[in-house]
């Protein structure tokens with residue numbers, strides 16, 4: 001295909017103009033960017049080759065291969081990848097102008113149940129899609145969930161497949177990856193794991209949406225991992241007193257230490273909290 005080969009030869013700077021910084025991650029800076037010929041705006045994740053180890057490059061390859069073929073209204077689309085620059089890698093994705101779910105939770109303290117269920121329903125639909133294809137995201141958290149624009153009901157998109165891997169035969173992964181507060185027990189215990197780790201993280205995200213704080217937190221990582229491995233968390237009366245039993249059961253069914261007892265994405269989509277909450281205001285694309 002001639003357009004693909006043209007794109008491989010062209011350099012990022014030839015085709016795109018770099019704009020303002022949108023966000024920063026561990027190894028990357030994300031900028032707004034403009035496609036010179038069309039004037040269309042995108043986001044670009046710029047990675048410094050010199051700062052990357054062989055493993056980092058491997059995980060970038062995983063990110064690109066996972067994100068490239070995915071077509072889902074609630075997954076950030078990767079539109080181009082440039083590896084022909086001597087100093088940087090460039091991942092061009094659709095632009096999400098509405099900021100992170102993280103900022104909306106912080107600014108609103110917590111979501112209503114209806115709003116939380118609407119958000120979780122959309123996330124489950126996207127997660128179910130990539131789990132069916134054997135992809136484990138491994139870093140689901142409110143910083144990696146973006147809004148397409150600034151409207152309150154803007155579509156949500158899962159971003160940052162930087163830790164994503166193919167689980168292949170199922171439970172074969174073992175490496176420590178992700179953000180400490182969202183890690184599943186089997187990861188902190190160094191056990192083999194699979195797609196169920198994303199369901200645990202979604203349980204943590206749902207918990208945060210409903211009350212505004214983390215289910216598992218501690219002053220140091222040792223203590224945090226001990227709490228996660230034990231799976232001990234509470235529903236403090238002050239914030240959770242008015243929350244429905246269905247919502248609490250939903251969270252508890254995701255925050256199960258045994259990954260086999262945890263809800264899968266498809267089972268979670270059929271949970272009473274998701275099926276009985278009025279989703280008339282939810283936007284699915």
Ligand code: ADP
Nearest residue numbers: 022023024025026030043094095096143160162
């Ligand atoms: P990292 O792997 O380094 O965490 P991310 O892909 O999560 O990189 O990007 C870091 C931050 O940049 C995100 O948390 C978000 O704030 C911003 N960002 C990333 N992708 C986009 C995008 N497509 N549109 C708008 N902002 C983005």
Ligand code: MG
Nearest residue numbers: 025143144160
């Ligand atoms: Mg990130």
